[in-house]
Amino acid sequence: MIAAGFSQGLSQTTDFATTVPLPTTLADRSVVVTNAVGTEKNAEIIFVSPTQINYIIPPGLPPGQAFVKVREGDRLVRAGVIDIKRTAPGLFTLTADGAGLPAAFVLRIKSDRTQSYELIASFDPDQGKFVPIPIDLDSETDMVFLGLLGTGFRNRSSLDVVTAKIGGMPVEVLYAGMQGFPGVDQVNLRIPRDMMRRGEVDVEVAVEGRAVNLVKVVIK
Numbered sequence: 001m002i003a004a005g006f007s008q009g010l011s012q013t014t015d016f017a018t019t020v021p022l023p024t025t026l027a028d029r030s031v032v033v034t035n036a037v038g039t040e041k042n043a044e045i046i047f048v049s050p051t052q053i054n055y056i057i058p059p060g061l062p063p064g065q066a067f068v069k070v071r072e073g074d075r076l077v078r079a080g081v082i083d084i085k086r087t088a089p090g091l092f093t094l095t096a097d098g099a100g101l102p103a104a105f106v107l108r109i110k111s112d113r114t115q116s117y118e119l120i121a122s123f124d125p126d127q128g129k130f131v132p133i134p135i136d137l138d139s140e141t142d143m144v145f146l147g148l149l150g151t152g153f154r155n156r157s158s159l160d161v162v163t164a165k166i167g168g169m170p171v172e173v174l175y176a177g178m179q180g181f182p183g184v185d186q187v188n189l190r191i192p193r194d195m196m197r198r199g200e201v202d203v204e205v206a207v208e209g210r211a212v213n214l215v216k217v218v219i220k
Contacts, residue, residue, distance in 0.1 A: 001056070001057050001088055001151045001152040001154075001183055001185075002046065002054060002055070002056060002057075002151040002152075002183035002184070003054070003055055003056070003057050003068075003082065004052060004053070004054045005031075005052065005053045005054075005055070005068060005070070005078075005080065006051060006052050007051065007070075007078045007080075008050070008051060009050060009077070009078070010029065010048065010049065010050055010051060010052065010053050010070055010077060010078060011027045011028075011029050011048045011049060011050050011053070011077075012027075012050065013027050013048075013049075013050075014027070014047075014048065014049040014050070015027040015047070015048050015049075016046070016047050017044075017045060017046050017047070020181070020182065021044065021182070022044035022045060022046060022056065022182050023044065023045060024042040024043065024044055024045065025045070026045040026047075026048045027048040028072050028073070029045070029048050029053065029070055029071065029072060029077065030042060030043075030045070030070070030071045030072075031043040031045055031053065031055045031068060031069070031070055031071075032068070032069045032071060033057065033058055033061060033066050033067070033068050033082075034066060034067045034069070035061050035062060035064065035065075035066045035084075036064055036065055036066070039061065041058035041060070041061065042058065043055040043056055043057065043058050044056040044058075044182060044183075046182075046183070053070060056182055056183045057084065057183075061084055062084070063084050063085055063086055064083070064084060065081055065082070065083055065084075066081070066082050066083075066084050067079060067080075067081055067082075068080050068081070068082055086155045086156075086157075087152055087153065087155050087156050087207050087208070088152040089150060089151070089152040089153045089156075089185075089205070089207045089210075089212045090150050090151055090152055090212060090213055091103075091148050091149070091150040091187075091205065091212055091213055091215050092149045092150050092151075093213075093215060094121055094130040095129075095130065098213040099213065099214070099215070100130075100215065100216060101120065101121045101130050101132060101215065101216060101217070102120070102148050102149070102203065102215035102216075102217070103148075103149040103150075104120050104146060104147055104148045104149060104215075104217070105117050105118065105119065105120065105146075105147050106118040106119075106120060106135055106144060106145065106146060106147070106191075107144070107145040107147060107188075108142050108143070108144055108145075109142065109143040109144075109145075110139075110141065110142055111141040111142070118133070118135075119133050120132065120133055120135060120146075120217055120218075121133055132200070132216075132217065132218040133218075134218045134219060134220035135191065135217060135218065135219045135220060136220045137191065137193050137195060137196040137197075137219060137220065138196065138220065140193070143190070144190070144191045144193075145174065145188055145189065145190050145191065146166075146188070146189045146190075146191055146203070146217065147186055147187070147188050147189075148186065148187045148188075148189070148203070148205070148215070149179060149184060149185070149186055150184075150185050150186075150187065150212070151183050151184060151185050152185065153176045153177060153185040153186075153187060153207065154176075154177045154178050154185050156176060156177075156207055156208070157208075159173060159175070159176060161207055161208045162176040162187065162205070162206070162207050163205070163206050164187070164189050164203070164204060164205045164206070165202075165203075165204040166189065166191060166195060166201055166202075166203050166204075166217075166219075167195055167198050167201030167202065167219075168201075168202070169192070169194065169195065171189050171190055171191065171192060172189065172190040173187065173188070173189060173205075174188040174189070174190060175187065175188040176188075176207075187205060189203075191219070195219050196219065196220070197219070197220065198219045199218060199219065200216055200217075200218050201216065201217060201218075201219055202214055202215075202216055203215045203216065203217055
């Protein structure tokens with residue numbers, strides 16, 4: 001899963017990874033994660049700045065406390081302690097603060113089985129922010145699905161432990177697992193036509209009864 005670390009003086013520059021596999025050194029910084037029995041693994045790094053570093057928790061580390069070290073070569077820059085869990089799910093949002101409009105898309109399947117993808121938001125330069133694009137449920141024959149992007153879902157014990165509600169109504173969870181990009185997971189929900197004309201609604205996802213951050217969409 002993706003983790004974000006925050007501090008001061010993490011780096012002198014800001015840099016993003018531009019290749020896959022992700023690098024283990026970026027902006028002259030590396031991240032090492034060590035568990036309680038001393039197993040040490042290098043983390044793949046997504047982003048580095050003076051105040052934040054985003055990295056992938058290395059696979060194969062058991063649940064429990066672990067130490068994270070940010071290094072410049074052999075020099076220790078910063079260190080901290082994290083608690084590794086089998087699942088630590090979170091949904092990405094367009095404002096990067098975990099609230100409001102999700103990083104998501106709509107998949108529409110028509111009666112002839114043709115498929116199309118739709119945005120759930122667009123950036124309004126006049127307002128300087130993302131604004132919702134209502135999800136259209138008007139067609140009686142279309143099947144409409146919401147794909148949510150996040151992290152920390154893939155190690156769930158089964159799909160049955162992932163539940164969801166839209167506007168307070170339980171909905172079917174069709175998938176919760178790897179999306180393709182390192183550390184990124186995807187949750188697919190079917191939007192029932194009963195939700196038509198509900199306007200802004202909450203999207204609630206939980207894993208093993210533990211709620212994920214709440215996001216919102218608009219339904220036409």
